[in-house]
Structures are given as C-alpha cells and as structure tokens.
Amino acid sequence: MPSDRSRPAGSPEPGRGRRRRGWSSDDLRYGNLLRILRHLRDHGPSSRTDIAAGCGLAMSTMTELIAELRGRRLVRELKGVPRKGAGRPLRPVALDGEPWCALGVQVDLSGIHVLASTVGGEELWSDYVSLPLLHSGPEPGWGLLREALDDQFGRVPEEMTLVAVELALPGYVATDRGTVGWSKDLGWDGLPLQDRVTDQLAERGRAEVAVGVAHDCHLAGLHAVRVELALPLPHVAVYLGGLREVGGALVVDGAVFDGEDGSAGDFGHVNVDPRGPSCPCGRNGCLESLIGPTTLLARSGLVPAEDADTLVTQDPTAALGALLAAADDGDLRVLAVLAEAGDALGLALDDIIGAVNPSVVLLGGYLGVLQRYLLEPARARVARRTAVTSFSATKLIALGDLAPRVVAGAALAARDACLADPLRLTSVVGDGR
Ligand SMILES: [Zn+2]
Incomplete structure (x- = not known):
C-alpha cells in the first residue's frame, strides 16, 4: 500500500504552489482515487482483485471509484483474459490518460x-x-x-x-x-x-x-529510480549523476524528497576534505571540487587545465568521451586520476549511506559512464559501512548509458x-x- 507520510493538509491554491508530490484533499474518497492511480502507476495493468488488495479497498467501493476514473479517461479496461474453466474473462485495469x-x-x-x-x-x-x-x-x-x-x-x-x-x-x-x-x-x-x-x-x-x-x-534521479532501475520500487534511493557537475537526488517511495526548500540531495557538495581545492560554491574540498568533470579533465592532462571548464560547459559529452577513451587506452595519468576520484566518491558515499540508510545508491550521468574505473575504489571505501548489518542491504548500482534522463x-x-x-x-x- 502506498505511503501517505508526505501528505500535506488542505488543498493547494489552484495553479500554484506545491502540487506535484501532494494530495489535494483529506477527503477519504479522493484519497482512495489517488491510491488506485498510484497502484496502477507503480504496478502496471492490474486485476481488480489485486488493486483492491493493494489499496486496502472493498470491491464494491473500488468498482464505483474505477467508474469515476474511467469517466475521466484516467484508467481503462484492457481486453478480457480468458479464465481457466468457467467464469467471466478477467479484464485488467490500466492507466489511460489519452485526452x-x-x-x-x-x-x-x-x-x-x-x-x-x-x-x-x-x-x-x-x-x-x-x-x-x-x-x-x-x-x-x-x-x-x-x-x-x-x-x-x-x-x-x-x-x-x-x-x-x-x-x-x-x-x-x-x-x-x-x-x-x-x-x-x-x-x-x-x-x-x-x-x-x-x-x-x-x-x-x-x-x-x-x-x-x-x-x-x-528529475534525472526520479526517472532513473522509477523507470531505469531493474528492481522493485525502492523505499529510499540516492541518486548521484550530472554531466557538467555532480548532482544528486533523494527519491522516497517513488517521489523526489525536496527538503525544506527544494534542495535536498545536494550530494555534490558533501564535504570530503576541508583542506581540499576550492569549489564553485565557495567552500573547499566538496565532492564536486574533487571529482567534478572539470576537475577530472583538468587533472587528466588531456587539455590545458585552464580550458577544462569551457570544454565541460560547452560540450560535456565530448569531454567525457575524451576521458573515457584515454582510460580505455590505458593512459596511466588518467587511470590514476579516476582511481583517486573513485576513492573520494567512496568517502562521500560512506557518509551518505550512513546518513540516509538508502535501499539503493544509483550512479548516473558521467559517474555511470566512468563506472568501470570508479566503482571498485568506491566500493572499497564503503566496505566497512556495508559490513554493518544495518547498512548491508544498500545496493550500489551504476547506469552506464547517457539516456535523456532529465x-x-x-x-x-x-x-x-x-x-x-x-x-x-x-x-x-x-x-x-
Ligand atoms: Zn561545493
């Protein structure tokens, strides 16, 4: 059954304010309509019996609610699936939304x-x-x-x-x-x-x-967790990705957790080394300053260090391609830079896993593309954390392609x-x- 822990009281002003993650009414019937839609969103086409069980509803209540949603073309009945033996064919219900x-x-x-x-x-x-x-x-x-x-x-x-x-x-x-x-x-x-x-x-x-x-x-994290992760919807997922910098997201029960003012999941500015290099945010030794794409490219020696920022800003895919090609060719300087980056990433992940206790940590963007050079040193850094039973269930998974995730x-x-x-x-x- 879906969690409603994030449900705010009252209705938002039409057309404005926090609508995306919230419920719009405390009305029980409305809440049940939302439960049915969410069940179909997360589980795909389902039998009425499965929806009723998943939403904790009586069949009679659900029949009336499904009729309301069908009238709005939000759900539809699929073609009947013949049952073994006697009885009417099963007609699964699916999201519609065509108008x-x-x-x-x-x-x-x-x-x-x-x-x-x-x-x-x-x-x-x-x-x-x-x-x-x-x-x-x-x-x-x-x-x-x-x-x-x-x-x-x-x-x-x-x-x-x-x-x-x-x-x-x-x-x-x-x-x-x-x-x-x-x-x-x-x-x-x-x-x-x-x-x-x-x-x-x-x-x-x-x-x-x-x-x-x-x-x-x-939004990249939302898509990665809900659509690309080949696992049942995790309770809490951490996403780290980005193409020009290290970005992050926290996805709880399939929705982005915003925090107080929309900036939760800012994992790129986790402080890894207070004596480290300066970061565009004004601090020193953030994850971004240690392993951001500009830093990796500048330290790789593949382009003059002063040109790295411009190249990453203007054509991040080309910058990433140059790094990956050099690593694949066995360029020792690039391999050393990436090994250090994997180590710094692991230091940050160790703290993030400790603070959030996520079901899954997903790496996307340039971190996913460079996974074969980053994952091993990162896993070595978090090994002590995940050896503790309470954190042992956390999976570290990388998405290797640059899907149009955002x-x-x-x-x-x-x-x-x-x-x-x-x-x-x-x-x-x-x-x-
Ligand atoms: Zn920073």
Whole structure:
C-alpha cells in the first residue's frame, strides 16, 4: 500500500504552489482515487482483485471509484483474459490518460529539450530548440524561453487538453514557489519561473494547468529510480549523476524528497576534505571540487587545465568521451586520476549511506559512464559501512548509458502531477462504462 507520510493538509491554491508530490484533499474518497492511480502507476495493468488488495479497498467501493476514473479517461479496461474453466474473462485495469497532455521541458545551456506525452505515458512528440541560454540572465533568458514554450503549447492536439508542465533546469529551485535560487550557468537567480509560466498559460486561457520547476538532477534521479532501475520500487534511493557537475537526488517511495526548500540531495557538495581545492560554491574540498568533470579533465592532462571548464560547459559529452577513451587506452595519468576520484566518491558515499540508510545508491550521468574505473575504489571505501548489518542491504548500482534522463524525468513528473490532483486537472469526458 502506498505511503501517505508526505501528505500535506488542505488543498493547494489552484495553479500554484506545491502540487506535484501532494494530495489535494483529506477527503477519504479522493484519497482512495489517488491510491488506485498510484497502484496502477507503480504496478502496471492490474486485476481488480489485486488493486483492491493493494489499496486496502472493498470491491464494491473500488468498482464505483474505477467508474469515476474511467469517466475521466484516467484508467481503462484492457481486453478480457480468458479464465481457466468457467467464469467471466478477467479484464485488467490500466492507466489511460489519452485526452490529457503532460509536457516535460529540460532547460539546458544551449537550448531546450521537450517531451510531451499522454498522462498514461504514450509519447506525443519530442523536440529540441536551440537557444543561447548560457549566462543569459533572468529577463533575456525568460524572453527566449517564453517564445519557445509558446510554440510548444501550440502543438497540443486540438482534441487534447494540456494539464501539467514540468521544467527542469541546472540550478537550485524553491519547490513551493518555483523560483530559481542559484543557477551558475544560466544566471537566472531570482527568476519566479513557475509564476511566469503559470501567467503565460493563463494568457492562453489555461490558468489551471499544473506548473512545476525542479533541479534537473532531481528529475534525472526520479526517472532513473522509477523507470531505469531493474528492481522493485525502492523505499529510499540516492541518486548521484550530472554531466557538467555532480548532482544528486533523494527519491522516497517513488517521489523526489525536496527538503525544506527544494534542495535536498545536494550530494555534490558533501564535504570530503576541508583542506581540499576550492569549489564553485565557495567552500573547499566538496565532492564536486574533487571529482567534478572539470576537475577530472583538468587533472587528466588531456587539455590545458585552464580550458577544462569551457570544454565541460560547452560540450560535456565530448569531454567525457575524451576521458573515457584515454582510460580505455590505458593512459596511466588518467587511470590514476579516476582511481583517486573513485576513492573520494567512496568517502562521500560512506557518509551518505550512513546518513540516509538508502535501499539503493544509483550512479548516473558521467559517474555511470566512468563506472568501470570508479566503482571498485568506491566500493572499497564503503566496505566497512556495508559490513554493518544495518547498512548491508544498500545496493550500489551504476547506469552506464547517457539516456535523456532529465527531460524524461520532467515528463514523468508532469504525469505524476496529474495523477496527484486528478479531480482538479481533468474532467468527465465519458460515462464511465
Ligand atoms: Zn561545493
């Protein structure tokens, strides 16, 4: 049965505030509707018996609730599966969501990636729009983004309704207000992005659309844990990844844990060595300053150290490719740099595992790509921790490919926003039969 430990009391103001992870009403019936949607989200097509058991509901209650969700085209019955012997065929229930469009947008430094899908997860379109967003500043940057978003909003098919938009960007974001706190490469500090997009949609007559803004690594972690991890949904998962820097996320029961103001899971700035090199955050010896992509490239000798930051900022995939190729060729200097990086990563993971006691630690982004050079020294560092029974269940797993995890995570979060607030965001479009 899904946990409701994070349920806030009361309903959010329409169109604003913390909607994505919350429940919108204390009403028992509404809570049961959300449980059914969440069961189908996490378990896929299920029999009515399994849903009833998984949600702790009587069959009669559930039949009425499923009719409500079918009327909104949020669930549908699949074709009947014949039973052995006598009896009516089984008709599993699955997520539908076909009339409802969810839009995920990844704001990157040289453009935006877009992924639109139905709330049930059928892809509608994907796009990349090139925009000069690096160091663009809040107002010029918003002007460029606004125009590009207008085009995307205009692509929603006429027979569909846009219900949720989630934006991912490289920076800290206050989850409740959707305001950018610190974004080194965009320079959008202080931009009330959630309000701007909500107002833009209101001008198009769509004030009720749920708009969320999140740190890109939070959404990468959400996708990695919910979609890419080949394990049952873990209770607590730690994600470390990123392409230009070390980012992190904490995913609890399939949802991003934000912390007080949207910045939980900031594992890149775990302090590993207070006498270490200076970090862009102003401290010394953070994990980022010891093993961030710029540091690895600068120390590798593959490019002049003063060019490493520019190369990583402008083309992180090429920078990573150069490091990996040199390591695969047996470049001794690069191998030594990566072995030290694995050791520092292990020091940080040891503390993170101790503080969080996660079911899984997932490495993605450049850490996943470099896994064969990082994992062994990292595992050696955490061995004493995981030898303690209380921490022995923690699995350390790396995802080796560079999947488009951030935009996919943004689309996933937009779908989640609808499933968490279905009565406000959708309407009855059928008779539920
Ligand atoms: Zn730092």
